[in-house]
Amino acid sequence: MAVYTHVPAEEIDAFLTRYDAGRLVSAKGIAEGVENSNYLLETTNGRYILTLYEKRVDEADLPFFIDLLDHLGERGCLVPRFIPDRTGKRLQQLSGRPACLIEFLTGISVTEPTPAQAKAAGAALGQMHRAAEGFSGQRRNALDLPGWHDLAGKCGDHFDEIAPGLGDRVAQELAWLDAHWPSDLPRAVIHADLFPDNVLMLGDQVTGLIDFYFSCTDIRAYDLAVTQSAWCFSNDGSAWHADRAAALVQGYVESFGLSDAERRGFQALCRGAALRFLLTRAYDWINTPADALVTRKDPLAFLRRLDFYASASPAELLGA
Ligand SMILES: Nc1ncnc2c1ncn2[C@@H]1O[C@H](COP(=O)(O)OP(=O)(O)O)[C@@H](O)[C@H]1O
Numbered sequence: 015m016a017v018y019t020h021v022p023a024e025e026i027d028a029f030l031t032r033y034d035a036g037r038l039v040s041a042k043g044i045a046e047g048v049e050n051s052n053y054l055l056e057t058t059n060g061r062y063i064l065t066l067y068e069k070r071v072d073e074a075d076l077p078f079f080i081d082l083l084d085h086l087g088e089r090g091c092l093v094p095r096f097i098p099d100r101t102g103k104r105l106q107q108l109s110g111r112p113a114c115l116i117e118f119l120t121g122i123s124v125t126e127p128t129p130a131q132a133k134a135a136g137a138a139l140g141q142m143h144r145a146a147e148g149f150s151g152q153r154r155n156a157l158d159l160p161g162w163h164d165l166a167g168k169c170g171d172h173f174d175e176i177a178p179g180l181g182d183r184v185a186q187e188l189a190w191l192d193a194h195w196p197s198d199l200p201r202a203v204i205h206a207d208l209f210p211d212n213v214l215m216l217g218d219q220v221t222g223l224i225d226f227y228f229s230c231t232d233i234r235a236y237d238l239a240v241t242q243s244a245w246c247f248s249n250d251g252s253a254w255h256a257d258r259a260a261a262l263v264q265g266y267v268e269s270f271g272l273s274d275a276e277r278r279g280f281q282a283l284c285r286g287a288a289l290r291f292l293l294t295r296a297y298d299w300i301n302t303p304a305d306a307l308v309t310r311k312d313p314l315a316f317l318r319r320l321d322f323y324a325s326a327s328p329a330e331l332l333g334a
């Protein structure tokens with residue numbers, strides 16, 4: 015459960031008086047998520063999400079996320095909007111943390127996606143990339159290749175407490191990526207964390223894309239690699255689902271397209287995506303405070319994905 019900051023109900027009720035959002039009826043900490051504290055609010059007006067920003071979200075980046083979701087929403091993407099208070103302010107402080115009131119979207123996150131659902135997610139990612147064209151905001155990806163080196167350095171000797179030999183494996187992979195990263199591919203604003211828990215669905219229909227707090231400017235096809243690494247394996251990373259991968263890529267290609275250069279670079283992008291989540295999970299595994307109400311995510315589930323990507327044929331990753 016991700017609630018790092020506990021906010022008493024009276025404080026949330028008082029916070030709501032800044033908005034035309036009704037009075038608080040109930041507030042529940044949300045079990046999913048690992049980055050921020052999220053509450054589902056029921057008010058006399060309806061449902062809202064209250065997010066308090068923690069850990070990796072820099073308050074200075076919030077205007078980028080707010081403007082991006084405005085831009086995407088205006089172009090038909092199903093993304094939640096940040097709600098302004100009566101003075102038009104969307105970024106607030108609550109319990110000593112930056113906080114925002116956010117539109118609630120319906121839908122559920124699938125845990126075992128079908129190929130049809132994977133195809134819909136690929137299509138939604140492509141639509142998001144199309145809608146993001148023309149967005150003028152820029153945000154550096156702190157979790158890029160240099161960022162992975164930094165994170166690996168911070169984990170240091172602790173890697174081998176997670177699994178013997180993990181430190182060497184990470185160092186070897188970083189060296190491979192340094193030599194093969196396709197840095198000349200087209201760059202754009204990307205989501206960078208489009209896991210199934212960040213896609214709301216009803217049946218095979220996508221009803222919302224959420225959690226843009228890693229969104230940034232980076233290689234556009236890397237977003238497809240991240241999404242594939244999240245959607246096309248069993249949760250523990252031990253089984254690759256070729257049918258989901260083919261459907262996901264097909265959905266993306268039909269809605270946005272993938273150039274020959276992006277196809278050639280795709281395997282390196284997938285290896286980078288797997289390493290990125292291995293590293294953040296390893297860092298969190300080592301550093302999560304004992305009293306945090308959060309379920310740590312298993313770094314080794316992404317080591318297994320990395321091993322798969324390192325030995326796969328480039329064609330099978332693209333569903334050929
Ligand atoms: N706008 C929203 N509408 C509906 N549910 C949401 C919304 N935002 C977040 N949630 C719920 O809260 C959970 C955690 O949100 P998320 O943004 O993924 O947290 P974190 O940033 O901590 O990873 C989601 O899995 C979803 O269940």
Ligand SMILES: N[C@@H](CCOP(=O)(O)O)C(=O)O
Binds near residue numbers: 295
């Ligand atoms: N998707 C990442 C962790 C970020 O969590 P989210 O709750 O923001 O999706 C992972 O699985 O390691």
